[in-house]
Amino acid sequence: MLSPAELSLLSRLDLAYRRPVSGLYAGERRSPRAARSPEFADFRPYVAGDDFRQIDWRAYARLERLMLRLYVAEEESSLNLVLDASASMTVGSPPKWPAARRLASALAFLGLSSMDRVAVGVLGNRQLRTPHLRGNTALARIWTFLEDVEPRGVAEPSMLTDLDWPRPGMTVVISDFFTETSWAPAVAGLRRRRQEPLLWQLLAPDEENPSLAGDWKLIEAESEQERELTITPALVGEYLANLAAHRAGIRRAAEGAGGRMLASLSSQPLEEQMLTGMTAGVIRR
Amino acid sequence: MSLLAPVGLVALLAVPAILLLYFLKVRRPEVRVSTLMFWRPFVADRQANAPWQRLRASLLLALQLLAALALALALVRPGVSGAIGIGGTTVVMLDASASMQATDIGPSRFEAAVARARDKAHQLGPGQEMAVILIGQHAELLSPPSSDPAVLDSALNRARPTGSEVDLGEAFSLANAVVAGRPGASIVLLGDGHARAPASPPRVGARFFYEPVGATGENAGIETITRTAPGTVFVRLANYGRGDRDLKLEMLADGRLADVLPVHVAGNSTSDVTWTGMAPGTQVVEALITPGDALAIDNAAFLVTGSPPARKVLLVTEENGFLQRALKLRPGIDLTIQKKADYKPGTNYDLYVFDGWVPAGKLPDPALVVAPLDGNGPIPLGNQLNPGLVLPVDPSDPITQDVVLKDVHVLTAARATVPSGWRTAIAAVDDPLLLIHEGEPRIAELTFDVHHSDLPLRAAFPILVQNLLAYLLPGGFENQVYPTGRVVTLATEPTARSLEVQTPSGKVVKLAPPFPAAPFTDTQTPGVYTVRQQLSSGVRSSQFVVQFEDPDLSRVGVGSAPFVELTASANAAPPRGTLELWPWLAALAVALLATEWFVFHRGP
Numbered sequence: 066m067l068s069p070a071e072l073s074l075l076s077r078l079d080l081a082y083r084r085p086v087s088g089l090y091a092g093e094r095r096s097p098r099a100a101r102s103p104e105f106a107d108f109r110p111y112v113a114g115d116d117f118r119q120i121d122w123r124a125y126a127r128l129e130r131l132m133l134r135l136y137v138a139e140e141e142s143s144l145n146l147v148l149d150a151s152a153s154m155t156v157g158s159p160p161k162w163p164a165a166r167r168l169a170s171a172l173a174f175l176g177l178s179s180m181d182r183v184a185v186g187v188l189g190n191r192q193l194r195t196p197h198l199r200g201n202t203a204l205a206r207i208w209t210f211l212e213d214v215e216p217r218g219v220a221e222p223s224m225l226t227d228l229d230w231p232r233p234g235m236t237v238v239i240s241d242f243f244t245e246t247s248w249a250p251a252v253a254g255l256r257r258r259r260q261e262p263l264l265w266q267l268l269a270p271d272e273e274n275p276s277l278a279g280d281w282k283l284i285e286a287e288s289e290q291e292r293e294l295t296i297t298p299a300l301v302g303e304y305l306a307n308l309a310a311h312r313a314g315i316r317r318a319a320e321g322a323g324g325r326m327l328a329s330l331s332s333q334p335l336e337e338q339m340l341t342g343m344t345a346g347v348i349r350r
Numbered sequence: 351m352s353l354l355a356p357v358g359l360v361a362l363l364a365v366p367a368i369l370l371l372y373f374l375k376v377r378r379p380e381v382r383v384s385t386l387m388f389w390r391p392f393v394a395d396r397q398a399n400a401p402w403q404r405l406r407a408s409l410l411l412a413l414q415l416l417a418a419l420a421l422a423l424a425l426v427r428p429g430v431s432g433a434i435g436i437g438g439t440t441v442v443m444l445d446a447s448a449s450m451q452a453t454d455i456g457p458s459r460f461e462a463a464v465a466r467a468r469d470k471a472h473q474l475g476p477g478q479e480m481a482v483i484l485i486g487q488h489a490e491l492l493s494p495p496s497s498d499p500a501v502l503d504s505a506l507n508r509a510r511p512t513g514s515e516v517d518l519g520e521a522f523s524l525a526n527a528v529v530a531g532r533p534g535a536s537i538v539l540l541g542d543g544h545a546r547a548p549a550s551p552p553r554v555g556a557r558f559f560y561e562p563v564g565a566t567g568e569n570a571g572i573e574t575i576t577r578t579a580p581g582t583v584f585v586r587l588a589n590y591g592r593g594d595r596d597l598k599l600e601m602l603a604d605g606r607l608a609d610v611l612p613v614h615v616a617g618n619s620t621s622d623v624t625w626t627g628m629a630p631g632t633q634v635v636e637a638l639i640t641p642g643d644a645l646a647i648d649n650a651a652f653l654v655t656g657s658p659p660a661r662k663v664l665l666v667t668e669e670n671g672f673l674q675r676a677l678k679l680r681p682g683i684d685l686t687i688q689k690k691a692d693y694k695p696g697t698n699y700d701l702y703v704f705d706g707w708v709p710a711g712k713l714p715d716p717a718l719v720v721a722p723l724d725g726n727g728p729i730p731l732g733n734q735l736n737p738g739l740v741l742p743v744d745p746s747d748p749i750t751q752d753v754v755l756k757d758v759h760v761l762t763a764a765r766a767t768v769p770s771g772w773r774t775a776i777a778a779v780d781d782p783l784l785l786i787h788e789g790e791p792r793i794a795e796l797t798f799d800v801h802h803s804d805l806p807l808r809a810a811f812p813i814l815v816q817n818l819l820a821y822l823l824p825g826g827f828e829n830q831v832y833p834t835g836r837v838v839t840l841a842t843e844p845t846a847r848s849l850e851v852q853t854p855s856g857k858v859v860k861l862a863p864p865f866p867a868a869p870f871t872d873t874q875t876p877g878v879y880t881v882r883q884q885l886s887s888g889v890r891s892s893q894f895v896v897q898f899e900d901p902d903l904s905r906v907g908v909g910s911a912p913f914v915e916l917t918a919s920a921n922a923a924p925p926r927g928t929l930e931l932w933p934w935l936a937a938l939a940v941a942l943l944a945t946e947w948f949v950f951h952r953g954p
Contacts, residue, residue, distance in 0.1 A: 153384035157384070281381055283386055285386045295392060307388040
């Protein structure tokens, strides 16, 4: 699914969490808890009951006050990847689903490289998910899982809350977000479950800039609803305005839940997708 | 309202055709999309979306139907019958007389008249047309009736003013020919009232309008210049305006300024100046008044003081005092008089004049033969007869220019038939009187004995003889003065191989070869014209002068409308015409189609 060149590129990148996360095991993510580790965090005055071993005697010699050295706890985090596997993801030239699958695989690779536990779920006709995976075999299992998924049916925001995410971490939703229903409640639900939401909108180029003109019959992929249209430049202008307003609503939903939102095209190579993530501060070197 | 092309009603079938297309369901290509929620439902109502659906109100359909209707109506060419002003032909006559060169209105009267004519051409309505006549020395139809402003513009671009008087009668004749059969036509004269009107008011077959062009009558010019004594030049300056003028008279000798004389000329009067400073040997004196005024063409005058080159002329006659004196009037003539018994062939002369006799054998040339009654002349002459009334001559013929034959009678003349290669210059009712051989050799023959006519007693005789000498004698034009617009015949030397004329503006006109040289007609500009002949012995350079000398044209005040006699057709009630509406309907159809295109592409 990913070429050696892409894997080489991804090996130099990492996911950027906004908040420290707390995991069960040690990892490479900064934890909100203090612990013994090689990375110094801060000083604090000694209070009764503290462990004597953590007193910094050199500070006592200079200040004649008992001070405790605090260290950053580095623990694992959980990365939850949710893909929109509805029928609308098969639309476009090139279609969005293969691009979404490759993007999810790349993000999973980034998470696993940082010792995160990674789980993948899909929204659609069947709400499937993998358990949280870690280790050398995790990436292969995720790829197998994604290759077995066939997009069809309808994806609704409420399905996001149906997926159970017991561990705190980051939840990345890769979708076109083309639903009449608002995404704000579902994204807010992620926040309540201590998830940092990242909404990644993936569109086909002809959805970003429609090239249709004249008389057409449009068939909606998920509902099979038909609409006969005479597409004029004015109508295309209205389409673009509606799309921009819809995207602004998704961005508000993400940022309202302390998360982020970014967008890319299915025609963009993975390198450009990662560059989009780096520009938005989601991915770092 | 009438329909001029009812067959165009077939085009109305476009209306049901458009409606039919609206009833037919359009077949749309299908495309799958992720969502419809961003696409507002919109279907252009130019066709049905279900077969045979009920016709709905639609702006596009309405525009298409209206456009088809307008187009169909345009094709049937509806017309509204009306009175004058609808349609019609306008003949614009441009006065090109010398006074139209006046610059009292910029850039000149003539240019202003052309601009007015151009405006009329661009304001032509549907069904209207315009013709343009230039009133020059001869009336010229610059453009036949046309409704195309580009054609009329092109014709007006060719219009040029003349340097002489023009004939209005000929222009009216031409205009009448143009408007014949065109009811409702009108004739418009754009001029300053100086075109020469016919003796009797011309008959005009259309409504006539005179639009005067000009602003002032102030002008001064040189009326006369002549040599009164060796080294003395007399100049008469005329002030044709009302106000007094203080002028300077510049005297130029052979192109170089020789003197400047101040002259005061009262309004509507003349002042005489005598200049005694002319150096010996001066060939051409030019008098020039400054500062300039509205009409520049009369501000300069030329005087040829050099004598024409000596020419040997042989007159063979028993006795003809009239002819002898007329020949001697020309300066530079070395006249030899012989009786026919003394004539010896082979003697070289520049011109031979045989009176009442011609020698046997080949006639030497150039020659003027007067009534060779023995029958040996170049034209066989028959019995004597009374030729009848002498007919008026063509004033544009160089042989008969300024020759007035109104009071001339010929008692007897020999019957003659005009052979090929000859033309008649003077004729009576029953017989030609003067015949000219066209081209080389230059020969003229009178068919009557001048003693059997009162012609030698008239002023026309010496003028006729001078014209004949100018035509027959090689170099007869040299140092001569011609009025502007005059056709000049340039008789070349027998050995000339080429002939060209340089005008005062520097333009060179090649006239020969081929020989005989064509008459020189470009004499609208006053000044000194240089003639160059390439001879076997070298280049012979000579000159003649063209002079503007018409006080009537120098009085540049705007004249009144010429008297004309309107014919019955011009006085008749204005004919009813038909105003065709198709141009407006076609324009409406185009506008509706443009609106439909805009509405369709702009969307709802």
